[in-house]
Amino acid sequence: MTISGKHLAILAGIYAILAPIPLWLGEYFIHVLNISFYYVVMAASWNLIAGYTGQFSLAHHAFAAMGGYTSALLVIHFNIPILLGIPLGGLLAGAVGFFLGTLCLKMRALYLGLATWAFAESFRITLSMGYKLTRGDLGLSTPTLLDTGQAFHYYYVFLLLAIISLYIMYRIICSRIGYYMRSIRDDEEAALSMGVNTVKWKRFVFVISSFFAGIAGAFYGHYIGLLSPVSVDFNEMAILIIMVITGGLRTFAGPIIGAVFIELLSEVLREYGEIRMVLFALMVIILMRVNRDGIVGLGRNVLPKIKTALMRNGVGPR
Amino acid sequence: MADSGIKLLETENLTKRFGGLTAIDDLSLSIQEGEIRGIIGPNGSGKTTLMNLISGLYKATSGAIYLDGNRIDQLKPNVRTSKGIIRTFQIPKVFRDMTVLENMLVPALSDSQGDRYKQRVEIVDQAQELLQFVQLSHMENRSAKTLSGGQNQLLQIARGFMIKPLRIYLMDEPFAGVNPQIKSVIMESIKEMNREKGITFIVVSHEMPSIRRLCDTVTVIHEGRCIAEGTLEKVAHVPAVIDAYIGG
Ligand SMILES: Nc1ncnc2c1ncn2[C@@H]1O[C@H](COP(=O)(O)OP(=O)(O)OP(=O)(O)O)[C@@H](O)[C@H]1O
Ligand SMILES: [Mg+2]
Numbered sequence: 285m286t287i288s289g290k291h292l293a294i295l296a297g298i299y300a301i302l303a304p305i306p307l308w309l310g311e312y313f314i315h316v317l318n319i320s321f322y323y324v325v326m327a328a329s330w331n332l333i334a335g336y337t338g339q340f341s342l343a344h345h346a347f348a349a350m351g352g353y354t355s356a357l358l359v360i361h362f363n364i365p366i367l368l369g370i371p372l373g374g375l376l377a378g379a380v381g382f383f384l385g386t387l388c389l390k391m392r393a394l395y396l397g398l399a400t401w402a403f404a405e406s407f408r409i410t411l412s413m414g415y416k417l418t419r420g421d422l423g424l425s426t427p428t429l430l431d432t433g434q435a436f437h438y439y440y441v442f443l444l445l446a447i448i449s450l451y452i453m454y455r456i457i458c459s460r461i462g463y464y465m466r467s468i469r470d471d472e473e474a475a476l477s478m479g480v481n482t483v484k485w486k487r488f489v490f491v492i493s494s495f496f497a498g499i500a501g502a503f504y505g506h507y508i509g510l511l512s513p514v515s516v517d518f519n520e521m522a523i524l525i526i527m528v529i530t531g532g533l534r535t536f537a538g539p540i541i542g543a544v545f546i547e548l549l550s551e552v553l554r555e556y557g558e559i560r561m562v563l564f565a566l567m568v569i570i571l572m573r574v575n576r577d578g579i580v581g582l583g584r585n586v587l588p589k590i591k592t593a594l595m596r597n598g599v600g601p602r
Numbered sequence: 603m604a605d606s607g608i609k610l611l612e613t614e615n616l617t618k619r620f621g622g623l624t625a626i627d628d629l630s631l632s633i634q635e636g637e638i639r640g641i642i643g644p645n646g647s648g649k650t651t652l653m654n655l656i657s658g659l660y661k662a663t664s665g666a667i668y669l670d671g672n673r674i675d676q677l678k679p680n681v682r683t684s685k686g687i688i689r690t691f692q693i694p695k696v697f698r699d700m701t702v703l704e705n706m707l708v709p710a711l712s713d714s715q716g717d718r719y720k721q722r723v724e725i726v727d728q729a730q731e732l733l734q735f736v737q738l739s740h741m742e743n744r745s746a747k748t749l750s751g752g753q754n755q756l757l758q759i760a761r762g763f764m765i766k767p768l769r770i771y772l773m774d775e776p777f778a779g780v781n782p783q784i785k786s787v788i789m790e791s792i793k794e795m796n797r798e799k800g801i802t803f804i805v806v807s808h809e810m811p812s813i814r815r816l817c818d819t820v821t822v823i824h825e826g827r828c829i830a831e832g833t834l835e836k837v838a839h840v841p842a843v844i845d846a847y848i849g850g
Contacts, residue, residue: 460711467697467708474695474758477657479683479714479765534699 285455295447306439315435320547321442322504325449327527327539329496332453335534336462337489338469340397343384344497345520346404347377351498352505352515353411353418356426359506366429370502377498378491385490389483401518408516423512426505438507445503449496450540456492457536465489519561526564529571532580541579609671610635610802611656611687611770616665618651618826625651627826628665633770638796638803640817640834642810644846648826649806650692653772656804657689658682669769684714686769688762690776692806694754696761698747702738703729705746705757709764718766729764736760736787752780759788763795770802771795777809785812792816810834822846 306314330344351373359369384403388396412420430437456462464485467475476482505511523546531542546564553560575581611633618626625648633639641649654660656667658679667675674682688709697705706729710719719725733739736756741749749757755776762771773792777785789812795801807813813820814834822830822837824846830837837843 463700463704463708463711466700466704470697470699471695473659474691474697475708476679477659477683477689477691477695478709478761479680479712480708481678481680481713483678484713 285452287451291451295451299443299447302443303440306436311435314439316547316551318435318438318442318507320544321446322500322507323524323527323543323547324446324540325496325500327524327531327543328450328453328536329493329500330524331528331533331539332456332465332496333489333493335528335538336457336469337465337486338393339388339486339489340393341384341388341400341490341493342397342518342521343400343404343407344493344524346407346516347381347494347497348501348504349411349511349513349516350380350407350494351377351501352426352511353424354498355502356424356505356511357417359427360424366427366506370499370506373502374495374499377501378495381490381492381494382487384494385487388490389486401521404516404518404521408513411513411516418511418513421513423510426509426511428509429503429506433509441503441507445500449499453496454536461485461488522561523564526568528578529568530564530578532578533576535577535580538578538580545579608635609633610637610669611804612668612671613652613656614666614668616652616655616667617663618648618655618660619663625826626655626662629823629826629828631821631828633802633804635802636796636800637819638792638805638817640813640820641804641806641823642808642813642820643823647823647846649823650774651826652823653689653774653804653806656682656772657687680712680714683709683712683765684716686765686767687772688765688768688770689772690755690758690762690774692774692778694751694758696746696749696754696757698745700746701743702733702746702749702757703742706733706761706764709761710766715766725764732760732763736791752784755780756784756787759791763791768795768799768801770804772804772806774806775808776805777807777812785809789815 305317309317326344326348330341333339333341333344354376355366355369355373358364358372359366384400388399391399411418414420415422418424429441464475464480467478467480468482468486472482527542527546528539529542530546531540532538550560553563571578575585577584609632613629613631616626616629617624629652641652643649651660655662658677662675666673669685669687674685677685697708703726707725709715710725710728730739730742733742736759738753738756738760741753746754746757759773759776762768776788780788792803792805793816796803805813805816817834819832820834820837821828822840822843824842829842829846830840
């Protein structure tokens with residue numbers, strides 16, 4: 285993959301626009317933004333596999349935990365640098381993604397969902413049972429990436445993580461591979477007959493999306509300083525689904541908008557606790573009925589209408 | 603007559619069983635390069651199963667398939683595509699949530715093509731030319747799910763023509779449920795691609811008038827076996843064929 289000067293300029297521009305934001309915000313709110321960047325990477329990488337390829341995996345949160353635990357344990361027991369542990373966490377998650385993907389190759393939607401969910405559950409139970417290594421439900425204290433505990437400094441780590449990850453995913457979607465993914469989603473037999481090596485590319489997507497989840501999970505662990513099996517609760521997966529659907533499944537901007545929106549909203553509604561999930565679930569159901577393409581689709585439908593309405597009233601440009 | 607040309611595709615004692623049901627039964631076929639072969643037979647006689655075996659979506663229970671004398675029956679479907687075997691589906695399969703143009707790009711960008719196409723622009727040019735050929739140009743940027751049944755048929759046919767080299771094109775009921783105008787577009791594209799590019803066709807169809815206009819030789823399949831072969835006029839008088847169609 286080569287990166288053109290123009291792309292580099294755009295990425296630098298995005299960074300430059302987003303970089304000053306924490307200057308105006310308090311420590312807690314910056315922390316919320318950091319977490320939403322983490323979710324942006326998680327939601328976007330799940331969208332690769334579920335939205336673009338049609339493989340409705342329910343193990344994405346497990347891959348994040350896998351990356352987190354791998355990196356943390358390597359750093360704790362082998363004393364390797366954190367910045368080496370993180371990519372190793374991503375690689376292990378990618379490798380396990382390869383095996384899970386291979387296992388699920390022949391499975392259709394519902395079965396794939398069930399198998400990946402069962403995988404995630406087993407992983408969660410393994411984490412809590414293997415307390416000698418993982419400290420089980422007590423949680424594993426994880427060395428932090430930076431010496432400071434300040435969210436302000438981590439903001440730039442997570443901002444870069446999000447920008448770089450999203451850019452790579454963007455390039456994948458725009459490449460030939462993006463065509464393979466969407467053709468597999470729309471009709472696997474037709475894709476195969478048109479010469480697409482569906483086995484290879486389904487595996488590839490499993491690997492790459494798990495890799496990103498693993499990387500994101502590892503950064504998360506080394507930021508929060510604590511990992512626990514709770515992060516593999518199905519609730520975590522549900523949140524990702526809610527984010528992607530709210531923002532717009534199958535669109536590039538959808539998971540980004542959805543992740544930030546839902547993360548902020550759940551902060552605002554924090555005092556309502558678990559009831560938030562009910563609210564989000566309702567929102568998803570309504571969106572599925574009314575507008576399948578989420579906020580992005582809403583924008584696409586509504587903006588032109590507003591524009592024509594404005595023009596008709598002589599407000600807008602002629 | 604059948605032995606004079608070069609044999610492009612052959613099946614040898616091909617058999618496919620689904621549990622106790624034998625859908626293709628010891629079938630030996632031989633298709634010559636440049637031929638437009640018709641395959642007819644009553645419902646459930648095994649025509650689609652034969653297409654699935656040749657294109658590789660099904661694995662044969664026994665028997666062999668040869669392309670240019672080389673065995674291909676162990677190859678994966680996408681590898682067979684790269685060898686120039688392409689197909690359409692009885693119920694048209696298009697990529698619903700991709701645009702008409704994007705549908706056309708998938709085969710050209712696929713693994714099967716390696717670097718047979720030099721650049722994206724070349725691919726897009728070729729796709730647009732073919733869309734013009736099947737009169738779908740005006741739909742180019744529409745999502746495929748907005749097409750009518752007939753237009754879906756046109757799209758899946760045109761999409762197959764994107765594959766290079768295209769040796770043999772299997773079409774499963776291309777004329778079913780399409781209006782007369784689309785039917786004639788399909789007829790013309792088969793004839794022209796056969797004449798200009800030397801592409802070999804196997805056309806499965808119930809439409810006898812279309813088969814008569816397109817094919818010199820037809821193969822009649824009944825219960826997975828070949829019961830007659832020859833010109834449509836000739837096979838129409840074979841007693842076994844009459845029995846099969848009347849429900850013998
Ligand atoms: N995947 C499958 N599993 C089990 N049986 C099958 C399968 N595919 C086809 N069959 C059976 O094999 C036989 C041949 O079916 P096939 O679809 O090849 O017939 P056809 O000649 O294409 O019929 P039609 O004219 O209706 O398209 C039928 O009895 C069918 O039920
Ligand atoms: Mg059929």
